[in-house]
């Protein structure tokens with residue numbers, strides 16, 4: 001299974017994720033503190049993540065992300081970015 005390495009609050013944790021799961025879901029399932037004020041629906045940006053490695057192992061940017069102004073190539077909404085077949089390294093952004 002692909003691995004996701006999360007960096008948050010000065011800590012780093014590597015976990016396994018299933019293909020098709022969002023970064024938010026993988027994080028929540030593994031005790032990573034990712035905010036998700038809108039419940040993972042792409043309307044709040046509190047789940048904002050910076051992708052350090054493996055951007056090409058995530059699903060394409062969604063219309064919701066574009067509507068929320070997430071346009072930096074390295075930034076994704078954790079609730080919208082789905083893991084594909086490969087490892088990813090992610091900084092969880094504190095908002």
Ligand code: FES
Pocket residue numbers: 035036037038039040041042043044045046047048077078079080
């Ligand atoms: S949880 Fe609100 S945009 Fe991702």
